[in-house]
Structures are given as structure tokens and as C-alpha cells.
Amino acid sequence: MADSLGGLSDVMHLVHTPDDAYRKANTSKCHICLQAKPLTEEHVPPKSAYNDCNGLWECLVTHGPKLSPRTVKIRGGFRVPTLCADCNNRVCAPYASEYVRFVRHLVETPVLFDQSGEARVVSVRQNTLFIAKEIATMILAIEHLKFCEVHDELRNFVLDKGALVTMPFDILAFLVPKSPESGTISPFAGSGRVDTFAPGFGFLGGEISWHPFGFVYAATIGPRYRPDKMTNVNAWFSQRPSRTPGSVRLFCRVTGVESMNCALGAERTRPQIDRLL
Ligand SMILES: [Zn+2]
Numbered sequence: 001m002a003d004s005l006g007g008l009s010d011v012m013h014l015v016h017t018p019d020d021a022y023r024k025a026n027t028s029k030c031h032i033c034l035q036a037k038p039l040t041e042e043h044v045p046p047k048s049a050y051n052d053c054n055g056l057w058e059c060l061v062t063h064g065p066k067l068s069p070r071t072v073k074i075r076g077g078f079r080v081p082t083l084c085a086d087c088n089n090r091v092c093a094p095y096a097s098e099y100v101r102f103v104r105h106l107v108e109t110p111v112l113f114d115q116s117g118e119a120r121v122v123s124v125r126q127n128t129l130f131i132a133k134e135i136a137t138m139i140l141a142i143e144h145l146k147f148c149e150v151h152d153e154l155r156n157f158v159l160d161k162g163a164l165v166t167m168p169f170d171i172l173a174f175l176v177p178k179s180p181e182s183g184t185i186s187p188f189a190g191s192g193r194v195d196t197f198a199p200g201f202g203f204l205g206g207e208i209s210w211h212p213f214g215f216v217y218a219a220t221i222g223p224r225y226r227p228d229k230m231t232n233v234n235a236w237f238s239q240r241p242s243r244t245p246g247s248v249r250l251f252c253r254v255t256g257v258e259s260m261n262c263a264l265g266a267e268r269t270r271p272q273i274d275r276l277l
Contacts, residue, residue, distance in 0.1 A: 008201055008224075008263045022144070030084035031140045031148040032091065032158055037084040042141045043077050044185065045210050046096040046134070049103045051077040057183070058261050059273045069261050071270070078185065078210075078273070082141050091159060092137045099134035102126045106175065106212045114249055118229075120175060125245040132236040133158055135171060138208050139217055142187050157237070167237045169205060169217045172230035175252040176214040183271025184209045184255045188217075193263070200224030207256045210271075216256035225257050 029036050045051050054075045061070045083092070105125065112121045124131075136158050140148050148155060157165040176182050188206040195202035203225065205218035221227050229251040255262075259272035 008198065008258055026145050027081055029145055030087055031082040031143070031145060032087040032137070032155055033084060034149065034155070035084060037086070039081045040083060040085045040088045041079040041081050042083040042088050042092075042137075043079045044138045044141050044208060045103070045213075046100050047077050047079075048096075048100040049210070050107075050212070051210060053077060055271065057271045057273055058259075058266070058269075060260055060264075067260075067264070069264075069266050078183075078271075080141050082145075083137075087158075091161075092134070094161070095130045095134035095137055095158075098126050098130035102131050103213050119249045119251045121247050121249050122175075123245055123247050127241045128233075128236040128246070129164070129239075129241045130161075132171075132233070133161070135208075135215060136165075136237070139206065142185060142208065143206070144187070147188060164239065165237050167217075167234050169219045170221070170227075171233050171237065172216045172218060172221070172227055172256060173233045173248070173250060174209070174214050174230050174256060175250045176209045176211045177252055177254060178211045179254065181268045181270060182209070182211050182254055184214070184259050185271075185273040186257065186259050187274060193222075195222055195224075198224070203257055205257070207259075209255060214253075214256060218257075221257070229253065230256060 027039055030039060043051050054073065056071050057074050057078070058069050059072055060067045102124070106122060109123065113119065114121050136154050140154060140158065151168070153165050153168070157163050184207050186207040193201055193203040200222040201224045202220055202222040203218065204220040205216055207216045208214065216230060231248060231250055233248070260274045261272050262268045
């Protein structure tokens, strides 16, 4: 998919280089309930959503002001130590279960394409509000605690299983193929891009994608990322779920906005995370 984002390497990046104090602050409280409790590891996406394997990932590491890619081995699926046991095992468990049912359904159902032949029409029999709450949980889990502290509406949306929310960003979904280079975790802080030298590549947001489903959460997204080939699912967050099965039209792409690694010129051969949390 790097081809379709040609020109991305000309983008000016708003790079944030985390120090030890920043990292320590990130794990001082649960990212959902903001209580200073012992934290447990949260799989992003849930472990049963095909995120349970050992694998090599590319991540960016900082040496003073310099950034360089490094290959790291991640065992047993990608996860972050940012949720307390109560939020992880009680509050968010039903959302994770629904999300797992959804992504397994994506893999197991027959492929149907729309009239353009590019997008797949997927039936959605699951509770879209709970899928949305799992998406919100994943965003809060990978973002810095400071982000979670200012987004009360997102945390309350997760903590109250009946709550609806008008999302402060666009949630843009797509299908992710099963291929060795699939997988992108790109938090909001550190992935900002200014399109001064590459018109159309401005971006303020993040991405979580993993076969078979991915999404970008964007406050700003330039047309060169082809957001028209992603599907806005904000209604899943703001509306009661339908009692009858619906359908959604999803395009297939390896990544939505690419990781910083690739944007800085590295070729994508593995899953990518912008930096270790
Ligand atoms: Zn908690």
C-alpha cells in the first residue's frame, strides 16, 4: 500500500520524542478509570481477534533527538500495560467479546463486493455500540495518559455500557489483508504531519489496524491518504445499535495513513508501531 501513499516521505512530521519521565507518567494510572491501581496488559486488538502470535515488528526508537527503526520480537500478541484489572477484565470484557465475534465474522463470511468491485459489503450482526466501545478502549489503551485525561467523553463512553458519544474525530474503517507487512499501531501523539512540502498529506490522528480490520481516528486527514477509500463508522458510537442485522461497505488496504517508520522512508516488510509505549 506504500505505493498509493507515494509522496508521504516528503511530509514534515511533528515528532515527539518521549523520555523516561513521559513513559513513567503514562503508566501511573489506568487509562480508562484514571485510578492509580496496578496495571495489567491489554491486548490491542483483543487476543482472540487474531492477536496471539509471536512476531517481529518494526518500531522507532529515539537516540537523543534522532529516530531510528529497530526490529523487536513481540511474543503472544501486541499488548500495552495501561488498564487496571477491573477495567480490563470486567468493564471492557463484553466489548472485546463482541469485537472478536465481529472480526471472526469478517474472516469467515463469504466475500461480497459492491458494484464498483473495490469494496466489500459485509453484514454486521453484532452489537455495533459494543464494537465502538472496544474501538474506544483500544484508542485509550495505546494513547498517552494525558490524552485519556482530556478525553472524558471517551472514557465515560467506555465506563458506561449504555452511553452514546459524539466522537471528537472521524473513525474511518477498512479491511486489512492477511499479509506479512500488515499491522499498524500509530498513536495520536507523535504521528502528526504537516503538508507544507507534500500537499494533501496533512494528518492529525492515529491508526490501529490488524488483519482483518483496521481504523484511523482522525481530527484532520488529507485527501492523499484516500479517506474516500475508508468508511466512516461514527454512527456506531452515537446511535443505539440496530435490532436487525445491517451491512457496511469496507475497502481493503494494508494501512490507512502508514506508520512514521514508512513515512520516513523505510520499506514496509513487517507490522509497524511508531514507538514502544
Ligand atoms: Zn481502570
